[in-house]
Structure formats: C-alpha cells, structure tokens
C-alpha cells in the first residue's frame with residue numbers, strides 16, 4: 049500500500065519537534081509530527097529554564113515560578129546568587145507541551161499522538177499509524193532516538209536524571225553539589241506553583257543510577273523533604289553530539305545529543321536546535337551557523353562532565369571553583385548557560 053507523502057516528517061512532539069514543526073509550517077511547509085505517547089509533554093523533567101531562553105510568546109500564566117535568587121550549596125560553600133531580574137523560571141512540561149501543540153496545529157501542523165515510529169527504510173518511515181514517505185525527516189525523538197540509531201550513531205555520553213514532584217510551596221531554587229554524594233552531578237529543588245521538583249542529575253559514566261537514587265533519597269530525608277508521597281521518574285539525557293544534519297535527515301534536541309553534560313538541562317537547546325533544523329530545511333544544505341555558539345558551550349560542558357566523572361577530587365575542585373567564581377561575580381550565571389540570551 050503506498051504511504052502518505054509529506055514534505056517533512058518529524059518524530060517526537062517534545063520541545064525540539066514542535067519548535068521545528070511550527071517554524072516550518074509558518075513558512076508554508078507541510079509537516080506531520082508523530083508522537084508515541086497519547087499526549088504530549090509527559091516527560092520526566094524539573095522544568096527549569098533560564099529566563100533568557102524563554103519564548104517571548106509564552107503566556108506568563110504558564111510560568112510556575114520565576115526566580116531572581118538561587119541558593120547554591122557545595123561541600124564548603126552555601127550562598128545565594130542574586131540578580132535584579134529573573135534568572136531562571138520553572139514550567140510544567142505538560143502545560144508547555146499542550147501550548148506548543150496548540151500553536152503548531154494553529155499554523156497547520158498535523159500532530160499524530162499515540163503513533164510510534166518503528167522503522168526507516170530509504171525515504172519511508174513505518175509506524176503504527178501507517179507508512180509515510182518523506183522528503184525530510186527530523187529525529188526529535190529524545191535520547192533513545194530511533195532516527196539516531198537508523199543513522200548508525202551510538203549513545204555513549206548520557207546523564208541520568210531522576211525527579212520527584214512533591215507537594216508544597218518552597219521559597220527558593222536550590223542546587224546542591226556534593227561529589228561525595230552525587231559524583232560530578234547535583235541534587236536540586238526547583239519550586240513550582242504548589243509543588244516542587246526534587247531530583248538529581250549526574251553523568252552515568254560516573255555513578256550507577258541506583259546509587260544516585262539512594263543518595264537522592266538519603267539527602268532529601270536529611271533536608272526534611274518527604275519523597276514518599278510521590279513516585280520517582282527517570283530518564284536519560286544525551287549529550288553525545290555527533291552532528292545535526294545527515295543529508296535529508298536532521299536531528300534536534302536530545303536526539304542530537306545537545307543537552308548539557310554538566311547540568312542535564314536540555315529544554316532551551318531542544319527549542320533552539322528545533323528552530324535550527326527548520327532553518328536548515330528551509331535554507332538548503334548547510335548547517336545553520338547559529339548552532340556554533342550552542343556547540344562551543346556544549347563541548348565545554350561535555351569536557352567538564354567527562355573529565356570529572358569518577359574523580360571526586362577533580363569534581364570537588366571544579367564545583368568549588370565554579371561556585372566561588374559565581375559567588376565573587378568573576379563568572380556570570382549566564383556564562384554557564386548553553387545559549388546566548390534570546391537566541392531561539
């Protein structure tokens with residue numbers, strides 16, 4: 049049976065896939081997005097996003113929290129980073145997903161939920177919802193990307209993130225860096241409106257995920273945070289970038305391995321690289337130069353994450369030095385972010 053022919057087929061309705069789809073449809077391109085889950089946005093995530101990376105069109109009521117102060121705790125420092133305006137915000141991934149889906153559909157994108165992509169052969173994709181012939185294929189299908197596997201790209205460099213969403217109101221955002229407990233990763237408390245994400249991230253080459261989870265639970269108990277009322281959710285975060293453009297197949301977001309190896313943050317990079325993939329499709333053959341800044345920061349974060357993994361003394365030296373530099377304002381918090389302000 050002949051498949052459905054579409055100009056651009058996108059696998060995955062996360063931030064990368066929906067950002068790419070919207071940008072293409074706004075330029076008049078026919079786009080179909082396949083999402084294996086019944087609803088978009090159900091991703092385990094703490095929802096932290098630098099204020100400078102927020103989409104200006106995002107309705108303010110979608111923000112869960114907005115912070116001009118962050119508490120940073122290391123093994124020998126405990127201080128607050130303060131700014132005059134918001135440094136970082138929190139969002140609910142389901143609400144962000146619903147909003148991005150509505151926005152994409154409003155400009156003509158077809159989002160097919162509950163449809164898992166299964167196999168790619170030539171210019172045809174086989175899915176549970178039928179076969180699709182595509183001119184361009186965008187893999188925005190997260191860290192365990194089928195499209196990435198089809199391209200023969202392995203997944204060596206990934207972190208593990210574990211989060212609990214607990215009820216309660218919490219006044220400030222907290223980052224806890226302790227190589228003794230979390231290797232070269234960190235635990236966090238990110239307040240949302242009436243809940244908070246309490247979780248941990250670390251490069252999986254450093255600590256086993258079960259040990260990381262146990263450390264999170266023991267740290268949270270010591271910090272007086274009750275995790276019992278909620279269930280843990282975990283996922284890989286890929287920072288194994290090997291390229292974004294492979295002929296008529298493009299990768300974006302975690303599928304391209306563009307999250308930060310150091311912090312595990314990947315929403316902003318997903319949005320940005322989704323736009324970049326759209327620009328590459330619209331503009332012809334070259335990788336958009338805008339990716340260069342993101343890649344420079346990405347490589348720095350990757351080096352720091354892999355260099356300190358399994359080396360507590362180096363981890364400690366790096367975390368204490370970065371914390372001291374932030375505290376003494378030798379380093380601006382934006383210097384650690386993957387993207388230049390307002391670049392997507």
Ligand SMILES: Cc1cc2nc3c(=O)[nH]c(=O)nc-3n(C[C@H](O)[C@H](O)[C@H](O)COP(=O)(O)OP(=O)(O)OC[C@H]3O[C@@H](n4cnc5c(N)ncnc54)[C@H](O)[C@@H]3O)c2cc1C
Pocket residue numbers: 059060061062063064065082083084085088089091092093094095096097163164165166188189190191193194208209210211247281282283284285300301302303307312313314315316318
């Ligand atoms: C516990 C945890 C906390 C995190 N906290 C933060 C944070 O605070 N801030 C931050 O910036 N980042 C955070 N991240 C990372 C962030 O969630 C990811 O970097 C981001 O979601 C990447 O977006 P994406 O669109 O590339 O992929 P995803 O959001 O993973 O979306 C991929 C989509 O593809 C779909 N899919 C996969 N395979 C198929 C298939 N075969 N067929 C059809 N659909 C498919 C999936 O269902 C999914 O909806 C966290 C990650 C974890 C695990």
